[in-house]
Amino acid sequence: MKLFRKLVPWILLAFAFFVLPEILSQFRLNLFGRYFSLAIVALGIDLIWGYTGLLSLGQGIFFALGGYAIAMHLLLVTKNDFTTGANGLPKFFENYGVDNLPFFWEPFWSFPVTLIAIWIIPAVVAGLVGYLIFRNRIKGVYFSIITQASLMVFYHFFNGQQKLVNGTNGLKTSTTELFGMIVGSDDAQLLLYRVTLIILPFAYLLCKFLTSGRFGDALIGIRDDEARVRFTGFNPVPFKVIVFLVAGGLAGISGALYTVQSGIVSPQYMAISMSIEMVIWVAVGGRGTLIGPIIGAVLVNYLRSLVSEALPEAWLFVQGGLFIFVVVLMPDGIYGWLTKGGAASMLSAFGIAKRAKTYPSLDLDEQVNLEPKTITPK
Amino acid sequence: MPTPILELQDVSVDFDGFFALTDLSLSLQPGELRSIIGPNGAGKTTFLDVITGKVKPTKGAVSLRGESILGLSEQKISRLGVGRKFQTPRVFNNLSVVRNLEFAAAPNKTPFHLMFETLTSSVKDEVYRIMDYVGLAPYAKVEAGSLSHGQKQWLAISMLVAQAPDVILLDEPVAGLTDDETARTAELIKSLAGDHTVVVIEHDMEFIRDLGAPVTVLHQGQLLTQGMMEEVKADPRVIEVYLGQSDDH
Ligand SMILES: Nc1ncnc2c1ncn2[C@@H]1O[C@H](COP(=O)(O)OP(=O)(O)O)[C@@H](O)[C@H]1O
Numbered sequence A: 001m002k003l004f005r006k007l008v009p010w011i012l013l014a015f016a017f018f019v020l021p022e023i024l025s026q027f028r029l030n031l032f033g034r035y036f037s038l039a040i041v042a043l044g045i046d047l048i049w050g051y052t053g054l055l056s057l058g059q060g061i062f063f064a065l066g067g068y069a070i071a072m073h074l075l076l077v078t079k080n081d082f083t084t085g086a087n088g089l090p091k092f093f094e095n096y097g098v099d100n101l102p103f104f105w106e107p108f109w110s111f112p113v114t115l116i117a118i119w120i121i122p123a124v125v126a127g128l129v130g131y132l133i134f135r136n137r138i139k140g141v142y143f144s145i146i147t148q149a150s151l152m153v154f155y156h157f158f159n160g161q162q163k164l165v166n167g168t169n170g171l172k173t174s175t176t177e178l179f180g181m182i183v184g185s186d187d188a189q190l191l192l193y194r195v196t197l198i199i200l201p202f203a204y205l206l207c208k209f210l211t212s213g214r215f216g217d218a219l220i221g222i223r224d225d226e227a228r229v230r231f232t233g234f235n236p237v238p239f240k241v242i243v244f245l246v247a248g249g250l251a252g253i254s255g256a257l258y259t260v261q262s263g264i265v266s267p268q269y270m271a272i273s274m275s276i277e278m279v280i281w282v283a284v285g286g287r288g289t290l291i292g293p294i295i296g297a298v299l300v301n302y303l304r305s306l307v308s309e310a311l312p313e314a315w316l317f318v319q320g321g322l323f324i325f326v327v328v329l330m331p332d333g334i335y336g337w338l339t340k341g342g343a344a345s346m347l348s349a350f351g352i353a354k355r356a357k358t359y360p361s362l363d364l365d366e367q368v369n370l371e372p373k374t375i376t377p378k
Numbered sequence B: 001m002p003t004p005i006l007e008l009q010d011v012s013v014d015f016d017g018f019f020a021l022t023d024l025s026l027s028l029q030p031g032e033l034r035s036i037i038g039p040n041g042a043g044k045t046t047f048l049d050v051i052t053g054k055v056k057p058t059k060g061a062v063s064l065r066g067e068s069i070l071g072l073s074e075q076k077i078s079r080l081g082v083g084r085k086f087q088t089p090r091v092f093n094n095l096s097v098v099r100n101l102e103f104a105a106a107p108n109k110t111p112f113h114l115m116f117e118t119l120t121s122s123v124k125d126e127v128y129r130i131m132d133y134v135g136l137a138p139y140a141k142v143e144a145g146s147l148s149h150g151q152k153q154w155l156a157i158s159m160l161v162a163q164a165p166d167v168i169l170l171d172e173p174v175a176g177l178t179d180d181e182t183a184r185t186a187e188l189i190k191s192l193a194g195d196h197t198v199v200v201i202e203h204d205m206e207f208i209r210d211l212g213a214p215v216t217v218l219h220q221g222q223l224l225t226q227g228m229m230e231e232v233k234a235d236p237r238v239i240e241v242y243l244g245q246s247d248d249h
């Protein structure tokens, strides 16, 4: 039974890799490719939020940076009428009369450099931002607010820079070429779908490695009682910087894969709503489980496609309702609900069954609540 | 006289005009066992906060083995060999008992050591020895969150022992324990003294008497008196501020 449960994800992965391309239409398969790439950013969010208690509302920054990195490379190396302007530069530069390639585009001529830049640029940005935040002991809600404010800064910056990155229009990759194929073609999309499915398990295994050993214990310790971790002799700052950096890198990879499968990267990837949705996928799937965020990202986005196709205006209401439903009735998300308690935990929300102990933690923990009371004079 | 392992000189802590500690001086010799008593709000927990780096004193000096530790972070002071148990047993509820102890016992506390280094068998053996000693061995794989209050107190103390500090600071180690558990905790603490310098903060007079250690009485952030339990108990000022009100608790 235990072995079976361990095997299920790998069976599903093989199914997605070999069987889905046979049975789904190209259109639907491409959508699933996007969902699986979104699962990678969700894994990173689980690492920082589910395990370490850092609720970032700014993962869109790193997601978009990865997307821009791959898009810039593709625009540079592709030479065709859709993509290249009269001056040999990517076409959009013509609209703004730019004749010299902005300097920061130069490294993206190289494919190997681009493959590294996709994750290393977001990771370094995340590491620096994280270091400044964590070193100053900014926590909880303040951390969330700062990440969201940073997101807005990036959003407005990219939106305003027509001459550098085509501003609000973004960079279109569907007409560019990769390995001699038009990126938007069926063959290229099938390849990218499979590449995504190869990278996803590696992202999962990386997160698994970070969360299961003693390093993972430290993350959980930081989440549940950071001060206690300090008094045990650990400096929480490098731990938090490392996971925030890894989550940033994963977001970059996710953004690059998403960009080439949706055909465009634009500042919309740094819209506030997008980063909040990423958090919702993790909450719906089940945080602190690693499998849950994958389920959440795929399921919520699949649902979104179905609802949007049927009733385009209804999706935001459905999404809001889903989020409330999960927070109230499945505090451990879909995966948590499946693995522990199941239906019983849902009944408990209505007061029918006994309420199980829930995490997290600090504000619900009776001991921690007790402490301020006991230090004031009786 | 040898250098005291821990020394506070004229320490004051001002919380926006309210003095939680006023000109407090105190020194501890290596291996000493010291009890600190005082009514609620006397400043006992603040005293530990100052030593462990949680609260920076407004004025005064704090030194460990003759060197100032003022302004050092909590983790630095901890690594210098000062361990603390909180007023409530703060253990990591979502980790198992053995993982709580292994976390505290980790000799190298950097991310890379935790990622790539496995604990040596001598550390693991020590963890099992401690669990055996306090009777938590049968619960090794149980999540700490599901232990009873008394077991959590013992786990918290065990984590301190596993951390192997020179100075052990215990804030109300027997709060909420049964009489039997309290007596056993007294034995445990006495066995720690000698190898470690131990400071015990308590309300429970019975327990303090069991420890048989010199007592320091704090009142309104000031040192009221010091001495053996019998002398302290006879001091009229102590009776007035502390023992006199113990009936209303
Ligand atoms: N961070 C703080 N800010 C303001 N007042 C505090 C703070 N911490 C403690 N105090 C006050 O300082 C006094 C001493 O508290 P404490 O050291 O916890 O006493 P004890 O542990 O002896 O019961 C109390 O009156 C408490 O309310």
Ligand SMILES: [Mg+2]
Pocket: A374, A375, B044, B045, B046, B087
């Ligand atoms: Mg106290």
